[in-house]
Amino acid sequence: MKKYISEFIGTFSMIFCGTGAMTINEVTGGDVTHVGIAITWGLIVMAMIYAFGDTSGAHFNPAVTIAFAYAKKFAWKEVPKYIIAQVLGGVLASLILWFLFPTSEFLGATIPTVDVWRAFVLELLLTFFLMLVIINVSTGSKEIGVIAGIAIGAVVLLEAMFAGPITNASMNPARSFAPAIVSGNLQHLWMYMIAPILGALLAVVSCRLVKDDNCCAEGSKC
Numbered sequence: 001m002k003k004y005i006s007e008f009i010g011t012f013s014m015i016f017c018g019t020g021a022m023t024i025n026e027v028t029g030g031d032v033t034h035v036g037i038a039i040t041w042g043l044i045v046m047a048m049i050y051a052f053g054d055t056s057g058a059h060f061n062p063a064v065t066i067a068f069a070y071a072k073k074f075a076w077k078e079v080p081k082y083i084i085a086q087v088l089g090g091v092l093a094s095l096i097l098w099f100l101f102p103t104s105e106f107l108g109a110t111i112p113t114v115d116v117w118r119a120f121v122l123e124l125l126l127t128f129f130l131m132l133v134i135i136n137v138s139t140g141s142k143e144i145g146v147i148a149g150i151a152i153g154a155v156v157l158l159e160a161m162f163a164g165p166i167t168n169a170s171m172n173p174a175r176s177f178a179p180a181i182v183s184g185n186l187q188h189l190w191m192y193m194i195a196p197i198l199g200a201l202l203a204v205v206s207c208r209l210v211k212d213d214n215c216c217a218e219g220s221k222c
Helices: 002-027 033-056 064-070 077-101 116-137 147-167 175-185 188-208
Strands: none
Touching: 002 033, 002 064, 002 077, 002 175, 033 147, 064 077, 064 116, 064 175, 064 188, 077 175, 116 147, 175 188
16 A cells, blocks of 8 residues: 555645646736746656655656556556556645635646647657656666656656646646646646657657667566
């Protein structure tokens, strides 16, 4: 149970702080700023990786969990349990934000500002870049050394910084699902479910072309 509790707490913390920054920015009329939101996302991801990386692998993202299983670096039987823990953590975070800030319309929900197919491609590419870094600095079940948190947190910050105004830079089905369900903003939610998973899987495929030892479990035939 330690792994699932870690995923629950880590995802809860990530979504509470990340979408919390977006919610506070909304209700205060922009006090946090876009740059502040991006920094918040990067720092909370980095912090949770250091907190729980050696317990659960610090996925906090169904797309990452599925991609690790596809890469044979994580057991498929664990995937549903991890995803349930991640989704529950996210929903609890959004429910608490709804209680704290009842005037918020979005609660940090991901709503694209361009047409859905352009947003789909952008989310796919954002998750592709993120997963490409993740799979090269982690093992799937445990993070490697001090570099993992810094590298992954930096990529999240980078992508939230430049793509946030367009798609809110989700890269994570649980992160999009939770505020959408609680706030009722369900438009284009399907895109935020599918695009990150496809992007993460594409990153595994691409990684195998250049670095088999990093992108497959030791001894497996990928």
